[in-house]
Amino acid sequence: MISNKTKRIHKNITSINNSNESGRSDELRRGPWTLDEDNLLIQYITCHGEGRWNSLAKYSGLNRTGKSCRLRWLNYLKPDIKRGNLTPREQILILELHSKWGNRWSIIPYGGHLPGRTDNEIKNYWRTRVQKQARQLKIDSNSKKFLEAIRMHWMPRLLEKIEQNNNNNSSSSSSVANNNQGELPSSDGSNSKPIISNAVNNNSSDVHTYTSSSISVSRSRSISSLASIFSLSTI
DNA sequence: AATACCAGCAACCGCCAATGG
DNA sequence: CCCATTGGCGGTTGCTGGTAT
Structure with missing residues (x-):
């Protein structure tokens, strides 16, 4: 019997393989953001400002959707985001x-x-x-x-x-x-x-x-x- | 030690409204 | 107007780490 956890791990490996099999996949990246992607996004927004998310996604070198970039920025990377437990x-x-x-x-x-x-x-x-x-x-x-x-x-x-x-x-x-x-x-x-x-x-x-x-x-x-x-x- | 379960949360999805050509 | 595109929102999913068995 295969546990849920095992299934999940298998799924992860599969998705990793898919994204690597052709070197740089043409498909848009999904899932958790890497440090490099974060840096790229921060760098781009520092230079060009927020907004126009689709063109940001296109020209920043991030292989992500505009929506994904927006979400990452607003929910995680924006400088005034407060982290930690709610008081x-x-x-x-x-x-x-x-x-x-x-x-x-x-x-x-x-x-x-x-x-x-x-x-x-x-x-x-x-x-x-x-x-x-x-x-x-x-x-x-x-x-x-x-x-x-x-x-x-x-x-x-x-x-x-x-x-x-x-x-x-x-x-x-x-x-x-x-x-x-x-x-x-x-x-x-x-x-x-x-x-x-x-x-x-x-x-x-x-x-x-x-x-x-x-x-x-x-x-x-x-x-x-x-x-x-x-x-x-x-x- | 291995497995199952659970909580927390990051990220995605689908829908809709606003906008511009 | 009409249509395509974009951005925003609320709901949902699924990954991760911790705990229980």
């Missing part, structure tokens, strides 16, 4: 903005709310982390019920995290490493339990209530500053 603050913003805009991923990072974050990254976050919670709870991620669960249980925990970070930063800058910065609370797979299970499975009145839309959060300076961000989120 709790960013996660809250995503949850909030998604509740407002739905799956309109390109709008969510728009307006400087999430500088350096791409629509692709936000989309991936939503699908892998947020929808995972919904799946575990067996409720529709677009349902009102799930939205409420997020508001009442998930967001307060993220807010706590932000406060905690602020406190740690003000008292000791060396403790940042312990904050697990950017991690979604208990949702990183290490804990398979849904982090907002209480919200759905019982009616326990959690201590923290969060009314993001009306921006009535006033638990700390950090929270009120977040609220001001939310109030600006009308694009």
